[in-house]
Amino acid sequence: MELRYIILFLFFGSAFLDMLYVYKEVPKSRIFSKTLLMPILLTFYLLSTDYPIIFLIFALIFSFLGDLFLLWENKKITFILGLFSFLIAHLFFFLTFLITSNYFKSTPFYIYLFLIPYIIYGYYLYNFLKPEINKIRFTILIYILMIIIMSFSTIPRYYLVNFNKFIFPFLGSIFFIISDSLLALKVFKKKIKENNILIMLTYIFAQFLIISGFIKI
Numbered sequence: 001m002e003l004r005y006i007i008l009f010l011f012f013g014s015a016f017l018d019m020l021y022v023y024k025e026v027p028k029s030r031i032f033s034k035t036l037l038m039p040i041l042l043t044f045y046l047l048s049t050d051y052p053i054i055f056l057i058f059a060l061i062f063s064f065l066g067d068l069f070l071l072w073e074n075k076k077i078t079f080i081l082g083l084f085s086f087l088i089a090h091l092f093f094f095l096t097f098l099i100t101s102n103y104f105k106s107t108p109f110y111i112y113l114f115l116i117p118y119i120i121y122g123y124y125l126y127n128f129l130k131p132e133i134n135k136i137r138f139t140i141l142i143y144i145l146m147i148i149i150m151s152f153s154t155i156p157r158y159y160l161v162n163f164n165k166f167i168f169p170f171l172g173s174i175f176f177i178i179s180d181s182l183l184a185l186k187v188f189k190k191k192i193k194e195n196n197i198l199i200m201l202t203y204i205f206a207q208f209l210i211i212s213g214f215i216k217i
Contacts, residue, residue, distance in 0.1 A: 004047035011040040015204045019197040030071060034200075038064035041207055048215035055099065056214060059092035063207065073187055080136065086180075087143050090150040093210065097153040097169060100214070101160035114155050118148040125181060132188040140184075151177055165213045172209030179203040 018033035042060045046052055062085045069082035122144045133140050151173035157166045179202035186192035186199065 002047075004044055007040060007044045007047060011037065011044060011208070012204075014040060015200070019200050019204075022197050022200055027071070034067050034071060035064065037204070038067060038207070041211060045211050045215060050216070053096055053100065053214060055092045055096040056211075059089045059096060060207075060211075062086070062089035062092065070183075073183070079187065080139070083139060083143055087146055090146045090176075093169075093173075094146075094150040094153050096214070097150075097157060100165075101157050107156040107159065111156050111159075115148075115152055118152050121177075122148050125184070129184055129188050143180075147173075147177055147180060164217070168209045168213035172206045172211075172213070175202045175206035175209060179206055 014033050014036045018030055018037065021027070021029045021033055038060050042057065042064075045056070045060070066082045066085035066089060069078045069085060072078040073082065126141055126144055129140060130137065151170075154166070154170040154173050157169070160166075179199055182192060182196075182199045182202065186196070192199070
């Protein structure tokens with residue numbers, strides 16, 4: 001068995017443990033299970049490509065920092081640091097999608113119509129959260145805009161790269177929006193229980209699917 005598949009097994013093993021700790025409400029154990037996820041996934045990526053993309057590497061590094069800070073998501077300072085870390089991660093994902101395709105030269109104009117559902121979703125999400133985010137409204141608005149731009153930037157790749165390199169990052173970006181939306185509902189609206197594993201499940205799929213669009217199968 002190739003080493004990279006052993007590493008991939010460790011990634012999903014760590015993910016399973018982390019979701020188990022979430023369900024059992026054992027937050028201290030997550031210091032290991034959650035913070036191992038991105039270093040393991042980064043190792044898998046580096047073993048699975050002959051041409052590593054520096055922006056993608058930075059995206060995973062900042063995702064690791066976000067995972068670390070959000071272990072204490074109920075503390076304002078660590079939540080803001082986690083939010084900022086993932087904001088930078090999304091920026092690097094966006095740059096990754098741009099540099100790996102002939103983006104601006106070959107994209108049909110009508111593709112920008114796909115921005116409409118993103119904008120509608122972002123608008124309603126922001127307004128839904130607005131009463132609870134008084135002091136950080138601008139930060140949340142910038143974050144929502146960044147993740148929308150990141151996800152939308154995967155769509156024109158349909159015309160520019162092979163299907164696998166398009167569909168995996170696109171689906172990963174959608175899972176990222178779902179995961180972050182669930183986290184927002186948990187932190188600001190208190191509508192999701194502490195032991196709900198959907199946030200981590202969608203997050204794990206998001207990261208793995210995005211990486212899958214840039215490796216040799």
